Amino acid sequence: MTRSLLIFSILFVMAQGKAQDFQGQAVYESKTQINIDLSGRNIPEDRKKRIQERMKQMGERSYVLDFNRTESIFKEEEKLDSPQGGNGGRGRMFMSMMSGGAGGDYYKNVTDAQYKNKVELFGKIFLINDSLPTWEWKLGSESKKIGQYTAYKATAIKQVRRPNTAAMFRRGAARDSAATMIEKEVTVTAWYTPEIPINQGPSDYWGLPGLILEVADDVTTMVCSKITINPQDKVAIKVPKKGKVVSQEEFDAIARKKTQEMRENFRNRGPRGGRQ
Template identity: 55%
Template sequence: MKDKWSIGLILVLLCASSYAQDFQGKATYQSKTQVNMDFGGRKIPEDRKKEIMERMKKANEKTFELTFNQTESIYEEEEQLEQPGGREGGRRPRFGAMMASGGDLYKDIKSQRYLIKNELLGKIFLVDDELEKLDWKLESDTKQIGNYTAFKATAVKTIKRPNMRAVFRRPNDLEKKEGEKKDEEFIIKEVEIIAWYTPEIPINQGPASYWGLPGLILAVSDDITTIVCSEITLNPSEKIEIKAPSKGKKVTQTEYDEISQEKMKEMRENFRNRRGRGDGRPQ
């Protein structure tokens, strides 16, 4: 392990010698998340199910831009153009609107902190906390990603995700499962993270919350989401300015998770109340 880290650091130092201290750039990433929708045995027409799944799939295919220098980065989602004739006018499905909407993610490697602006049911929060350090294992596998040679690294990460099944499941379905396992608002589990980084770009940044490898992370995946770099621009002629998000109520990650959990409980109760009035069909 130490030998692999030493080799990686040497590669970074060698590559870094060819760059000035103001080294900066931009990387575009395509993110795709698998959708497994549980309709809970409800009698929904197949064409309606297909429509819901297609809308969910599109909502989970996104494009992001990572702007970086040697110590800072900001990860922003590109705005989607409205689709002509679309029922939602180009907006995300209402499933996504009910959930937290992630904003700009700022990472400062020097201070090892991050800031992210999140909108939760119309209210804006600014999460300010320490960067998570993953215990990366450097592998010998390599592959070509665009014009760069990428090296494989793996780590185990605890993932916390909203449990939509708990929100949309009928009350009688919950009673049936009570003796087995309670449906909670969030699912927490450990998953393997697979990343591909290139020492040819000597920064330890990456997409989303990922960082800490001896080179820019070009691709990363967990159990349901895959993020792949599609374009890189290094040292553009126009100087890049990285601004950390500043708007919103400042909270820690733990505080934000607690608020999210309470909002999820409210959503579940509201949905069940609508179901009781015969108005709980997913939109």
């Protein structure tokens, strides 16, 4: 964190101290691009279209961020018409890997820079307990309106590890798990508003002198569609407690193993596997 950004953050925290009961809720619409090359596979064209449409639907999600001046919790809004059906856990894990962000119930405490993330992985609940990522934000002068708020641009670089979908779903591809993942650096672009002076944001994003209203990396864009400040009915921000406690590194290792199993199962089903 740069010195100027640190000073901004301290000033905003001091200002927030005058409003102990400050609370708000933000709704975010998220879209993740999932590009899977189905060429060369013995799949009818109509089925390819259904697969692509299902992937598109899986990539469109809504989230709610409940926050006060020091804490927040970020959760997905459940939809009754979810296309995942009985594969909800598998679909959520895949989407989390694609977006490289947080899934489950993601609790942040910006005072002690810690998070707790309750995640379900193939029927088992884990509680990830670790330090928040450090974002080296670069503040820009560019601004735009998001809803009724003036938002300012900030950028950062992050290292991501994403599924290599070309290798993951290709029959006869190398069977080592490393072949199914790609590591690279991507640019994150965030838009924050000092009109809501808290250093919170969706997923694992935080650390700017104002609420993050929009954020995008190479595959996922999240945009705030609704904000409620100091609602009449307060929402308790509860720290997740249920699940097997693991670090982020430990959970990633478990997820990689499950990814390998998922890839093997997908291959073994062949072109006729799976229900539509």
